[in-house]
Amino acid sequence: MKAIQIRELGDDADLLLAEVAEPRPKDDEVLVEVKAVGVNYADLQMRRGRYGGRRPLPYVPGFEAAGVVLQPGRGVTEWLPGRRVMGTVLRETCGCYAERAVMPAWLLLPMPEHFSFAEGAAFPEVFPTAYLALQVFGHVTKGESVLIHAAAGGVGTAAVQVAKAAGAQVFATASSEEKLRRVKELGADVLINYAAQDFVEEIKKKTEGRGVDLVLESVGGEVFEKSLQCLRPTGRLVVYGTSSGQEPSPIQLLDLRQQSISVSGFSFGALSVVRPDVVRQAMQGVTELLRQRKIRPVVGHTFPLAEARAAHNLLGSRGSFGKVVLIP
Incomplete structure (x- = not known):
């Protein structure tokens, strides 16, 4: 079968279309004919050798896909x-940038009939991540205010919808007026162009100096540090990524105590291994929101599988909106 293969790590590493052996499902796994693949920023970081432990080379990247069941294990x-299914795989296996992939049965979801395969591939990683950030770690409640950074991205567009379904007021940041216009269509209440405005000043202004109840942070570096200034007393900040590649300065515990704020973080991939019950909770939560038709994935761009490098370049340039999807 054809698959994208990475044979060396680095910023300039090639994503080669190659013939590889078809995987076989083990116990409690499912062989899926892949119809669409979701591209995630973690794919770029892993290719660069900056995502956790380095994988043995060569490897087939990709964590999420949609397709048709060929063979249950x-x-x-x-x-x-x-x-028709959509789902994710464990970080240690990857393998979705291919015509066929083996996926853990428990990480699969039934794909709604009204979804295209591209929409199916844009769902199973970002919506559970958004649910975990907002509900499980963020404990959002109706009427609270939530600041969502990178609201035009895959998780960001999902988080806006999940937050609105919970009855929250959404403050959204993005890098252009066009992206903010599209984020507003998803339900965002307050729009902040971080390329032209200081988001801390805007939050203070829009909340009359109070700050927000919850911040979802996936950028890292200075954005994390400034986000702490956006919280009201008893506010919460949830970290689920560092897309900038920059670690923030160490947190001063005394500052957390004096300001009465809290910080937590998680990794969807790590939770899938160490606390699958928590991931199942998120999957059940987004399945119910799907049933109620309160959420829907946003597909911004699609590329043929052979053009995986172009998809990575677009995602890395911050030029995409919603999810970038590959079609085998």
Whole structure:
């Protein structure tokens, strides 16, 4: 079968379309004919050698996909051949940039009939991540205010919808007026162009100096440090990424105590290994929101699988809106 293969790590590492052996499902796994693949920033970081431990080379990247069940492994009874599914794989395996992929049965979701395969591939990583950030770690409640950074990205567009479904007031940042216009269509209440405005000043102004109840932070560096200034007393900041590649300065615990704020963080990939029950909770939560038709993935750009490098370049340039998707 054809797949994208990475044979060396680095900023300039090639994403080669190659013939590789078809994977076989083990117990509690499912072989899926991949129809669409979600591209995530973690794919770029792993290719560059900056995502956790380095993977053995060569490897096939990709964490999420949508497609059709070809063969369930032993012990799998729910996912029969022909079923349309969307799901993720564990970080240690990857493998979705391919015509076929093996996926853990418990990380699959049924794909709604009204979804295209591209929409299916844009769902299973970002919406559970948004749910975890807002509900499980952020404990958002109706009427609270939430600042969502990078609101035009994959998780950002999902988080805006999940936050609005929870009855929150959404403050959204993005890098252009056009992106903010599209974020507003998703339900964002207050729009901040971080390329032209200081988001701390805007938050203070829009909240009459109070600050917000919750911040979702995925950028790192200075954005993290300034986000702490946006919190009201008893406010919470949830970290789920560092897309800038810059670690923030160490947190001073005395500052947290004096300001009565809290900081927490998580990794969807790590949670899938160490606390699968928490990930299942998020999957159940977004499944219910899907049933109620309160959320829908946003596909900004699609590329043929052979043009994976162009997809990575677009995502890395911050020029995309919503999810970038590959089509085998």
